[in-house]
Amino acid sequence: MAIxxxxxxxxxxxxxxxxxxxxxxxxxxxxxxxxxxxxxPGKGGQDVEGIPVFDSVADAVAATGADASFIAVPPKAAPAxxxxxxxxxxxxxxxxxxxxxxxxxxxxxNTLLRNYPGTRLLGPNCPGIISxxxxxxxxxxxxxAQLPTASGPNVGIVSRSGTLTYQALYELKQKGIGVSTCVxxxxxPVPGTNFIDCLREFQVDAETHAIxxxxxxxxxxxxxxxxxxxxxxxxxxxxxxxxxxAPAGKxxxxxxxxxxxGKGTAQGKxxxxxxxxxxxxxxxxxxxxxxxxxxxxx
Amino acid sequence: MDLFEYxxxxxxxxxxxxVSPGGVALTVDEAVVQADAAGYPVVVKAQxxxxxxxxxxxxxxxxxxxxxxxxxxxxxxxxxxxxxxKRVWVEHASDIAEEYYASFTLDRSAKKHLLMLSSQGGVxxxxxxxxxxxxxxxxxxxxxxxxxxxxxxxxxxDAELNPIAIDGGADILVKLYDCFTRGDCDLAEINPxxxxxxxxxxxxxxxVSLDNNxxxxxxxxxxxxxxxxxDEREQLARQHDLQYIGLEGSVGIIANxxxxxxxxxxxxxxxxxxxxxFLDIGGGANxxxxxxxxxxxxxxxxxxxxxxxxxxxxxxxxxxxxxxVAALGRVDLRAPIVIRLDGTNAEEGRAILAAAxxxxxxxxxxxxxxxxxxxxxxxxxxN
Numbered sequence: 293m294a295i296x297x298x299x300x301x302x303x304x305x306x307x308x309x310x311x312x313x314x315x316x317x318x319x320x321x322x323x324x325x326x327x328x329x330x331x332x333p334g335k336g337g338q339d340v341e342g343i344p345v346f347d348s349v350a351d352a353v354a355a356t357g358a359d360a361s362f363i364a365v366p367p368k369a370a371p372a373x374x375x376x377x378x379x380x381x382x383x384x385x386x387x388x389x390x391x392x393x394x395x396x397x398x399x400x401x402n403t404l405l406r407n408y409p410g411t412r413l414l415g416p417n418c419p420g421i422i423s424x425x426x427x428x429x430x431x432x433x434x435x436x437a438q439l440p441t442a443s444g445p446n447v448g449i450v451s452r453s454g455t456l457t458y459q460a461l462y463e464l465k466q467k468g469i470g471v472s473t474c475v476x477x478x479x480x481p482v483p484g485t486n487f488i489d490c491l492r493e494f495q496v497d498a499e500t501h502a503i504x505x506x507x508x509x510x511x512x513x514x515x516x517x518x519x520x521x522x523x524x525x526x527x528x529x530x531x532x533x534x535x536x537x538a539p540a541g542k543x544x545x546x547x548x549x550x551x552x553x554g555k556g557t558a559q560g561k562x563x564x565x566x567x568x569x570x571x572x573x574x575x576x577x578x579x580x581x582x583x584x585x586x587x588x589x590x
Numbered sequence: 591m592d593l594f595e596y597x598x599x600x601x602x603x604x605x606x607x608x609v610s611p612g613g614v615a616l617t618v619d620e621a622v623v624q625a626d627a628a629g630y631p632v633v634v635k636a637q638x639x640x641x642x643x644x645x646x647x648x649x650x651x652x653x654x655x656x657x658x659x660x661x662x663x664x665x666x667x668x669x670x671x672x673x674x675x676k677r678v679w680v681e682h683a684s685d686i687a688e689e690y691y692a693s694f695t696l697d698r699s700a701k702k703h704l705l706m707l708s709s710q711g712g713v714x715x716x717x718x719x720x721x722x723x724x725x726x727x728x729x730x731x732x733x734x735x736x737x738x739x740x741x742x743x744x745x746x747x748d749a750e751l752n753p754i755a756i757d758g759g760a761d762i763l764v765k766l767y768d769c770f771t772r773g774d775c776d777l778a779e780i781n782p783x784x785x786x787x788x789x790x791x792x793x794x795x796x797x798v799s800l801d802n803n804x805x806x807x808x809x810x811x812x813x814x815x816x817x818x819x820x821d822e823r824e825q826l827a828r829q830h831d832l833q834y835i836g837l838e839g840s841v842g843i844i845a846n847x848x849x850x851x852x853x854x855x856x857x858x859x860x861x862x863x864x865x866x867x868f869l870d871i872g873g874g875a876n877x878x879x880x881x882x883x884x885x886x887x888x889x890x891x892x893x894x895x896x897x898x899x900x901x902x903x904x905x906x907x908x909x910x911x912x913x914x915v916a917a918l919g920r921v922d923l924r925a926p927i928v929i930r931l932d933g934t935n936a937e938e939g940r941a942i943l944a945a946a947x948x949x950x951x952x953x954x955x956x957x958x959x960x961x962x963x964x965x966x967x968x969x970x971x972x973n
Contacts, residue, residue: 327639354966367803391803392803393772393801393804393807394774394776394801394803395774395801395804398696398702398733399733399734401701402702402732402733402734403613403734406734417901431903432852432903433933433934434863434905435934436903436934453847453848453849453850453852453900454848454849455849455850455903456846456847456849456853457849458901458933459850462901462932462933479848481696481698482696482698482701485944506849508848509852509964511698511699512698512699516699534849534853535852535855536855536856536859537855537858537859537865538852538855539835539837542868543835544835544851544852544951558856574856574860574961575853575856575857575960576853577958577959587722
């Protein structure tokens, strides 16, 4: 088991003939992901190292039976690419594109909600998803993810920040703790998939026994997750929230990472999670150590 | 990117939102010219991106050219909460019957646009939200549908605007929403939105924050960039396309990824130090980026030690190490470096750093974030 993807997930890469798409698409295939096709308008009929390229997502789906898409196209083209994938019946879309205008993101999110309720979007501006040993879609280096064991205990990871997602994977690998699925939801203001979506899946996933959550300043996603955890998550959790020292009013890299009007502080988020029974690490390593303690007791 | 009031008003004007006639001035003489053109009485307003300028004496009424000259002379160069006034906006003084509040933002929780409208404007909306929350009408708008004139009108009715302000208010709301969406604002706020005794409604202030991600479709934003108040460090960083924010401490920070950079600040703080900056070098972390990053950090005279925190995912450790060695050959650093290099091929990377023959007084390598932070903070404190 894993969440959102598994060993049977068939992936197409929108933008496979571009720099990012080719680099990461081929790496995902090398990892063992079933990368069955690529899409670049006007380049249908070509191939990228044996992966067939199609003119449209609809063509690619018809020919390959793909059920997931990895979008690696520039910000101007990404909103249309997401909607094209949804219209072609793709159930799971991973969009790594950084720099999509917030207005476009909000429009895409609400269009999906209304017209394609069966489609899940991960991202934009996210590192992607990896189910170690089964499927890797996005830019995560597969070798830093520890394989889950049949007997467990295995840990699910959900994170808003790219490099801290890798850091979390790495902490668990150092400790030999298996990972069921690691989801990077991305730091943009309107993520297609949020903490709660992932926590809900992890809670019912038989292969996941505990959960690490990595949050950061800005918005109220962590506080909302804390409410959800209190009511719905029985699996033990540890968490880390980045940005305790971030000054108010300054965007820390991500469009989403900003403390404004006294809201979205790391302290407030940590307090909310702690009140929901989550063990809080003051840095990523500490969150990993807390998880090691949790796993030992399982 | 946050706009000054005068830029916000100019931006509003692009979307037909009525504002007071006026102009911007950099000098006292220019201010008088603008005042003459706007027609007396005028209001001379300090252009700073900080609240409370009225209380600080940064907003004055002038009834004639002499008064305009006097006030502009006082306000230009004034220090308001650390912001030096470089420009004033001079506009015709409006007769005010009532003051309202209107804004559009994205509600990240609801993932919809949010209109906030109140008949109690002119004060901080946060204060109204605390003391009298029912005085604020909150309307969620589906970005796919947009805001209809009917919905805008109903919001004005619900907010209990003066009946004679309903049509004018609705008109402005529709235009402000257009500005917010087509104009790619993170925030479009009018406070106060005024009703004049003659029944007209217009924007007396403008607070606009633009979404940098949308800059590619707004060439008109270039002029706003030119007036952004960046310190020298931030300007240098921008030239190199680095995500940099200047802070007050003495430990220079370079990390790859915004989350890791934030986390690095946190850990430095935890062990008793203070970061001099936030700097996200991005995924590349190659020699050119590292050189640029070190140049920016080196420019900051308060930096006493430099903490480079790199986690190699796709970026492999040996590439990062080569980048650092090359950068050290190009930049003459004043402060010592502590590096924590982890992740993919970190050992190969550390071996390259060790073999480069860099003296320990210039560069030390630590295996974990915490140890590296401790070392960097100790160096910054001169221990």
